[in-house]
Structures are given as C-alpha cells and as structure tokens.
Amino acid sequence: MKATRSVLLVLILAASLAAAWWFFRPQPQSAQGELTVYYAKLDGSSLGQWSVSVRPPQPGEGAAEHLHNTALYAAVQAVAGPPSDVQAVRFPAGTHVLSASVAGPIVTVDLSPEVASQTGGSFAENGEFKGLVYTLTGIPGINAVQITVSGQKMESLPGGHLELDVPLRRSDW
Amino acid sequence: MTFRFAGRIGSAFVLLALLAAGIARADTASYQFLTSSITFTHLSKAAGTLAVGIDDPALQGFLKLTGATLTWHPGERYVLITSAQPQVISFSVGDRRYDVGQISATASFAPFLVGSEVYLPFEDLMRSLSIAPVRDGSINALVPQLASVDVQGSGAQAVLVAHAGTKLVPRLVSDSPDHVVYELNGIGSDLPGSRSYDAGGIRSIDITSTGSARAPKTILTIAYAPGTRHDTPHSQRGDMEIGFGANGSAPPLTAAAAYASAPSQAVAAAAPVQAPPQQSVQTTPTFAPQPAPVTSPLAEPAASASPAAVGAVDVTPTADGATVTIAVTGNAHFEWHRLRAPDNRFWIDVQGAQLAGAAKDETETDPLASVRVRQIDPQTVRVALSFAGTASVTVSPSATGIAIAVGRNEDVADAPRSGEGSVGSVVSVNEPQTLVTPVPPEDYGQTPADQNAWKFGPAAYIPTNPRLIVIDPGHGGSDRGAVRGSYSEADLNLDFAKRLQAILIARGWQVQMTRTTDVDVFAPNDSAHDELQARVNVANNAGARLFISIHCNSFINSGPTGTTVYYSKPADVPFARQLDRSMAANLGTKDDGIVKSKLYVTLHTNMPAVLIETAFLSNPEDLAKLANPDWRERLVTDVADGIDLYAQQNPVQGANQ
Numbered sequence: 001m002k003a004t005r006s007v008l009l010v011l012i013l014a015a016s017l018a019a020a021w022w023f024f025r026p027q028p029q030s031a032q033g034e035l036t037v038y039y040a041k042l043d044g045s046s047l048g049q050w051s052v053s054v055r056p057p058q059p060g061e062g063a064a065e066h067l068h069n070t071a072l073y074a075a076v077q078a079v080a081g082p083p084s085d086v087q088a089v090r091f092p093a094g095t096h097v098l099s100a101s102v103a104g105p106i107v108t109v110d111l112s113p114e115v116a117s118q119t120g121g122s123f124a125e126n127g128e129f130k131g132l133v134y135t136l137t138g139i140p141g142i143n144a145v146q147i148t149v150s151g152q153k154m155e156s157l158p159g160g161h162l163e164l165d166v167p168l169r170r171s172d173w
Numbered sequence: 174m175t176f177r178f179a180g181r182i183g184s185a186f187v188l189l190a191l192l193a194a195g196i197a198r199a200d201t202a203s204y205q206f207l208t209s210s211i212t213f214t215h216l217s218k219a220a221g222t223l224a225v226g227i228d229d230p231a232l233q234g235f236l237k238l239t240g241a242t243l244t245w246h247p248g249e250r251y252v253l254i255t256s257a258q259p260q261v262i263s264f265s266v267g268d269r270r271y272d273v274g275q276i277s278a279t280a281s282f283a284p285f286l287v288g289s290e291v292y293l294p295f296e297d298l299m300r301s302l303s304i305a306p307v308r309d310g311s312i313n314a315l316v317p318q319l320a321s322v323d324v325q326g327s328g329a330q331a332v333l334v335a336h337a338g339t340k341l342v343p344r345l346v347s348d349s350p351d352h353v354v355y356e357l358n359g360i361g362s363d364l365p366g367s368r369s370y371d372a373g374g375i376r377s378i379d380i381t382s383t384g385s386a387r388a389p390k391t392i393l394t395i396a397y398a399p400g401t402r403h404d405t406p407h408s409q410r411g412d413m414e415i416g417f418g419a420n421g422s423a424p425p426l427t428a429a430a431a432y433a434s435a436p437s438q439a440v441a442a443a444a445p446v447q448a449p450p451q452q453s454v455q456t457t458p459t460f461a462p463q464p465a466p467v468t469s470p471l472a473e474p475a476a477s478a479s480p481a482a483v484g485a486v487d488v489t490p491t492a493d494g495a496t497v498t499i500a501v502t503g504n505a506h507f508e509w510h511r512l513r514a515p516d517n518r519f520w521i522d523v524q525g526a527q528l529a530g531a532a533k534d535e536t537e538t539d540p541l542a543s544v545r546v547r548q549i550d551p552q553t554v555r556v557a558l559s560f561a562g563t564a565s566v567t568v569s570p571s572a573t574g575i576a577i578a579v580g581r582n583e584d585v586a587d588a589p590r591s592g593e594g595s596v597g598s599v600v601s602v603n604e605p606q607t608l609v610t611p612v613p614p615e616d617y618g619q620t621p622a623d624q625n626a627w628k629f630g631p632a633a634y635i636p637t638n639p640r641l642i643v644i645d646p647g648h649g650g651s652d653r654g655a656v657r658g659s660y661s662e663a664d665l666n667l668d669f670a671k672r673l674q675a676i677l678i679a680r681g682w683q684v685q686m687t688r689t690t691d692v693d694v695f696a697p698n699d700s701a702h703d704e705l706q707a708r709v710n711v712a713n714n715a716g717a718r719l720f721i722s723i724h725c726n727s728f729i730n731s732g733p734t735g736t737t738v739y740y741s742k743p744a745d746v747p748f749a750r751q752l753d754r755s756m757a758a759n760l761g762t763k764d765d766g767i768v769k770s771k772l773y774v775t776l777h778t779n780m781p782a783v784l785i786e787t788a789f790l791s792n793p794e795d796l797a798k799l800a801n802p803d804w805r806e807r808l809v810t811d812v813a814d815g816i817d818l819y820a821q822q823n824p825v826q827g828a829n830q
Binding site: 042043044045050051052053055058059061065069072073076077079080081083084085087089090092093094096097098099104105106112119120121122123124126130144154155156157158159160161162163165166167168172173 | 334
C-alpha cells in the first residue's frame with residue numbers, strides 16, 4: 001500500500017514537472033524581421049520594392065537553418081515578383097526556385113529551366129537578376145548570389161548577355 | 174532487439190503525437206475542378222478538417238492546372254507555393270501561421286510531417302489559391318473565386334485588372350454607350366457588390382454571382398461616362414485586363430508602363446478569398462518595420478568595427494612557380510577571381526581593409542608577369558596579378574595574412590574561377606545597400622586612378638591600334654536573338670553594323686567587324702559563353718581603341734521603349750555617356766540613358782566598350798523605327814558623331830591620331 005502511494009506520488013510529481021516544463025518552456029521570439037523584395041521597374045534602371053515579414057526562428061531552428069529558410073523565402077518571393085497588375089520586369093513564365101543554399105556570404109539559387117526562355121534583349125535579363133540579387137543581398141550575412149539552372153552553373157543563358165558562372169553582387173549594377 | 178524496442182517506442186510516440194494533435198487518417202476524396210475530376214489520395218485529418226500531403230500526385234496536378242509551383246525539400250520547414258497571380262503562399266511545419274503575399278493568417282492546424290511528407294491544411298491552402306471547396310449535393314467541387322478587381326490609373330486612362338483562382342476567360346454579354354457587361358463562367362465571388370470609380374471614364378463596377386455553388390457565374394457590369402472607349406479584355410499570366418479611355422481618348426495598351434506607379438482603387442487588393450471566421454487575418458500592422466530579434470542571425474554585426482590593414486605584398490619563387498604573400502593585420506574578408514584561360518589575370522579584394530603602404534605596380538618574373546596593389550575604394554584593397562602563361566592559383570589564409578600559390582603551366586580548364594575566405598574572425602562584409610544604381614558622376618572613369626582601380630594588367634589601357642574600332646553585330650547565325658514578325662535582331666544588328674562601318678571608314682577610322690555575314694562568330698549552335706568570348710577576343714587581340722556591340726531590345730509586352738547604352742567598367746562610362754548624348758538628340762526614341770550591368774562583352778573587353786540596345790522590337794512605335802532604313806542610318810550617324818567627339822575629348826596618350 002505504502003509502495004503504491006510512493007509510486008503514485010512519483011507519478012504526480014513527474015506529471016507536475018512535465019506540466020511546469022510545458023508552460024515555461026522556451027518560446028520562440030515574438031519579434032519579427034522584415035524582408036524587402038525588389039523588382040526592376042519598366043524604366044529599365046530603377047527598382048520597386050515591397051516588404052514581407054520573416055518568421056522568427058522556430059523552436060529547434062538554428063541560426064544557419066534560419067538563414068537558409070530566409071534566403072529561400074526571399075528567392076521565391078523575388079522570382080515570383082509582385083502581383084501581375086504591378087508593372088515589373090519578370091522572369092520568364094514558369095520560372096521558379098528549385099532550391100537555395102547558403103555557404104558563407106554566398107547564396108546559390110537554383111532556378112528551373114524556364115529561366116532560359118529569355119525574350120532576347122538585355123532589358124529583361126538585366127532587370128530579372130538585378131531584382132533577385134538586390135533582394136537576397138539585403139539579408140545580412142549574404143553579399144553575393146550564384147545562379148544555377150537545374151543544378152548546373154551556366155556561363156550565360158542561351159542567347160543571353162550576362163555572365164552568370166560567377167556570383168552576382170549589387171556592385172555589378 | 175534494442176533497435177526493435179526503440180522502433181516500437183518511436184512508433185508509440187508518433188501515434189501519441191498524432192492523437193494529441195487530433196490527426197487521423199482519412200481515405201481518398203474526389204473533387205470536380207473545372208472540367209476535371211481530381212482524386213486526392215494522400216489525405217489525413219487534423220482539428221476536424223482535411224489535410225493533404227504535398228507528394229499527392231493529384232495535388233501536384235491540381236497546382237499545375239492553376240499555374241502554381243511548389244518549392245520544398247525534405248528536412249526544410251517552409252513549404253512555399255507560388256500562385257499564378259503571382260503570390261507566394263508560405264506554410265511552415267509546426268506553425269499555424271501562414272502568409273499569402275503580404276497577408277498573414279492562422280491556419281486551422283499547423284502543417285505536420287508524416288514520415289518525410291508534409292501535410293498541409295487543405296481548406297486554407299485552397300482559399301490561399303482563391304479556390305473555394307464546396308459541396309453540392311453529393312458532389313465535392315473546387316470552385317475558382319474572383320480574388321480581386323482593381324482599377325489602376327487616374328484621369329483619362331485606366332486599366333481594370335481582375336484576378337481569380339484560375340485563368341479568366343470573359344464572355345461579352347452586352348456593350349452599350351454607357352456600360353459593358355462581361356460574364357465569367359465557372360467563377361464564384363463574394364467580393365462587395367458595387368464600387369464607384371472616377372478613372373478612365375469608369376463610373377462604377379457591379380459584381381453579381383449567379384448559378385449553383387458548383388457551377389457559378391460572376392457578372393461584371395462596368396458603367397462609364399458617355400464617350401468612353403474601352404479595349405477588349407486581354408490576359409497576362411491568367412488575369413484579365415481591360416483598358417479604358419475617357420472622352421474619346423484611346424484606351425491604354427496591355428500592361429502599359431504608365432500604370433506602374435499610378436494610384437490603385439481596389440475592391441479587394443490582391444487578398445486571398447475571404448478568410449473563414451476561425452482565421453485571424455492580420456493586415457498592415459503585422460508588416461510594419463520591426464527590429465529583428467537580437468538572437469537572429471539577421472541582427473549580427475556584419476563587419477568588424479575597425480578596418481584591417483594590408484601591408485607588404487611579396488613574391489617568393491618556388492620550385493613550381495611562386496608564392497605571393499599579402500600581409501594582413503586585423504579581421505578582413507577576401508574574395509578572389511580569375512579570368513578564364515587564355516586570359517591569365519587574377520585579382521583578390523581584401524574587404525574592410527586599408528592599404529598601409531604605397532600602391533604597387535611592378536613587373537615580375539615567370540610565372541608572374543605583374544603585381545599591382547591598389548586601394549580601390551575606401552574599404553577595399555585589391556591585389557591584381559597577371560601571369561606569363563597558364564598558371565594555377567591556390568588561395569589560403571596564412572598566419573600573417575593571405576598566401577597565393579601560383580603554379581606554372583598548370584591545366585586550369587576546370588579550376589575554380591572565384592573564391593573567398595577570411596582572415597581574423599570576420600564572417601562576412603556586406604556591400605553598401607543601394608536601392609537604385611546611382612548614375613555615375615560626370616568624371617567617373619576618366620581619371621587614370623579609376624581605370625587602374627578597375628582594370629588590372631596594364632596600368633591604363635593603351636590600344637595598339639588607336640584608330641581601330643571593333644563593331645560587334647549581336648547574335649547571328651544559329652542565334653537569331655529577339656524576333657518580331659519578319660524582323661530578327663540578328664539581321665537588324667548586322668544592318669546597323671554595316672552602316673556604321675561605312676560611315677566610320679569614310680571618316681578615316683579603321684573598322685573590324687566580329688561578323689560581316691549572318692553567321693555565328695565562334696561556331697553554329699555553340700554555347701553563349703564561347704560565342705561572347707569569341708567576340709571579346711576579336712577586340713582584345715586587335716588592340717582596338719573602342720568596342721561597340723549593337724543589339725535590339727525586347728520584352729514580354731509592349732510597355733518598355735527606348736534606346737539604352739549598357740556598360741560594365743568605369744572606363745566605359747565617358748564613352749557610354751557620349752554615345753547616349755549623341756543619340757538622344759534626334760532619334761525620337763525614349764532616352765533610357767546609360768545602364769551598368771554585368772554584360773559579358775563589355776566586362777571582358779580591355780578597351781572602353783558599350784552595348785547599344787537601339788530600340789525595342791516588342792514596342793510597335795520602336796519597331797516602326799527599327800524597320801525604317803532612314804532611322805537606322807540616323808542612329809549610326811549619331812553613334813559615329815559620338816565616337817568622334819569622344820575621341821577628341823579622350824586622346825590616346827602618345828598616339829598619332
């Protein structure tokens with residue numbers, strides 16, 4: 001009988017400790033960051049922008065993973081561009097981000113093959129990558145963007161003009 | 174035995190976790206969507222609602238039908254879906270909050286993992302895509318909803334823009350002097366019924382829905398002032414756009430640039446379909462600027478507080494070649510680049526650093542040809558090397574700074590052409606964050622110091638043939654460039670180039686063309702790099718004074734117009750500016766000015782170089798000019814005038830011109 005009480009006491013104590021941990025466990029920070037997403041305007045030289053919120057690190061999400069997630073989110077936003085009623089230089093229809101990875105201050109953005117369907121002029125190609133690079137290098141810790149297409153580095157897009165096999169930086173524009 | 178026991182414990186935890194979250198397995202579910210029947214098979218239930226797995230082939234097919242794409246990889250938290258509008262819908266595993274564009278909402282349950290597959294809240298996902306799941310008798314259907322109707326513009330011209338969960342195909346019901354009615358079959362709507370406007374002659378828009386829940390129709394009645402003209406609806410990425418012009422003025426063209434910054438009068442500004450009651454939709458305040466959390470990597474200082482110092486740069490011969498040592502004290506990040514063989518040049522930028530000693534420009538012995546050291550901007554010291562022949566390069570931090578091992582006569586075809594690292598403890602150094610590329614000052618690139626800062630190898634470029642100009646007609650042969658109707662960029666570029674060649678020769682210049690016929694410069698169907706490098710080689714090998722690449726621009730719609738001069742290097746700027754001035758005077762196209770970009774041919778040519786985008790093939794007015802031989806002659810005459818003026822103002826030192 002005494003032993004049963006002891007076992008019950010231990011169980012109640014364990015349950016109390018578990019409940020206390022549940023209520024007082026570390027919570028994710030409520031503060032939120034903000035990400036500026038850039039796009040090239042149709043004047044060919046200036047950039048428009050909009051902001052989206054960046055989630056704070058989730059429980060168990062380390063700094064490196066959070067930076068990766070932020071970079072991926074930024075890349076997807078920039079490639080999607082603003083809503084279609086906003087006049088903007090856009091990646092070719094269907095272009096989307098396959099993946100993003102961060103190594104040091106360089107983020108590698110892997111784009112789908114639709115990106116190769118350029119219209120032929122410098123105007124679109126220049127604006128597309130300028131908006132993407134400005135967006136990603138707005139993330140502290142990132143200062144260059146390496147473009148790959150379906151996992152492969154490309155020296156230039158077919159019929160293109162930009163040098164893409166080295167990382168792009170804001171200073172390129 | 175141990176593993177089996179652990180597996181049972183693990184399974185028990187998974188089961189308990191699923192039960193605790195109210196998650197249960199569900200069977201298949203079929204939905205009618207437009208003319209298709211879609212059967213979802215990767216289903217579950219949570220919080221009393223349906224969950225769908227992102228690996229479900231039916232979901233993937235459905236997203237494809239709506240024009241959406243999904244980005245997710247195993248192990249990642251974010252599931253990012255880009256809708257056709259486009260809007261990015263962001264779900265996060267374990268977090269009920271999700272975002273649709275700039276709108277934040279709370280899902281009925283947090284996305285969860287089953288094995289390696291993420292399950293998303295079905296209804297929230299559908300509503301994010303402007304799709305309403307409805308039940309009509311025994312039939313489930315996914316019904317596209319009208320997501321937004323905007324009137325953009327002010328004054329005499331305006332564009333009506335409508336979005337829905339699928340491509341809009343409007344049917345004209347009636348068209349009268351004061352209103353037009355369109356029917357959107359298969360589209361539901363719970364947007365407000367009526368809204369007044371005063372733009373482009375539009376007075377009001379009425380939205381009504383009829384039909385059944387499964388097969389609705391939405392009627393748009395657009396009332397306008399007498400004398401208003403309107404275009405037929407056209408589409409861009411599945412939306413619907415109709416141009417309106419008041420008082421008899423012409424309606425604007427599709428996606429006209431004039432509306433880029435015009436005020437918007439929105440019925441529902443690109444928001445997802447009305448959120449269900451249990452969702453808490455947050456608007457603007459959520460997105461107000463807030464400081465990043467202190468613990469976030471976003472808040473980490475990006476650069477060291479005090480600059481590093483770059484001291485001696487020494488060359489020590491080795492058995493295989495040489496070692497270049499750069500003395501660095503303090504913390505600094507560095508990045509290096511080398512040009513592609515056979516261009517045997519290399520440079521390394523030490524960022525966040527000051528040059529402690531004097532600048533250096535010395536000739537070296539094999540395998541090096543020269544070593545140059547400069548402070549190229551207030552935060553960066555550049556060490557530039559040129560090699561006597563093909564050489565390998567290995568860069569590594571050392572106890573005293575940076576060591577560069579140069580190996581003689583190595584095969585470098587597959588060697589890395591750029592890299593980076595740090596000395597001290599700095600992780601990264603951010604570049605200045607400038608929103609818009611600043612227009613360079615008038616004297617930018619004109620001083621020898623600036624030229625030295627950018628170029629390496631010769632201290633300042635001296636053409637071996639100061640009377641030679643290389644003209645590069647862009648594209649050609651297997652690469653037609655942009656094409657509109659019977660006009661191809663390859664042909665037009667060659668026509669421009671031949672005309673310019675004739676004028677320049679008549680004025681006493683020597684001219685070398687990268688191509689004189691409709692051919693690839695390197696080889697048919699070659700890579701873009703080989704083609705561009707071949708054109709660069711023509712100019713660099715000839716030691717030309719100037720390089721001009723001639724192109725025609727193009728875009729996906731007719732909005733952009735004008736003439737643009739692209740450049741890459743500071744040394745290009747005075748030349749680009751002069752050509753822009755000359756052409757802006759009487760061409761009649763919009764002057765889009767000079768624009769910096771990382772274009773291959775202007776970046777890798779040694780001499781001042783520009784790429785002229787003469788006009789847009791995609792704009793009807795520009796195309797009419799491009800098609801006019803007189804206009805093409807006028808353009809190249811302006812270019813020749815610009816070359817003459819530039820040459821007068823920028824004589825080659827020591828050259829007999």
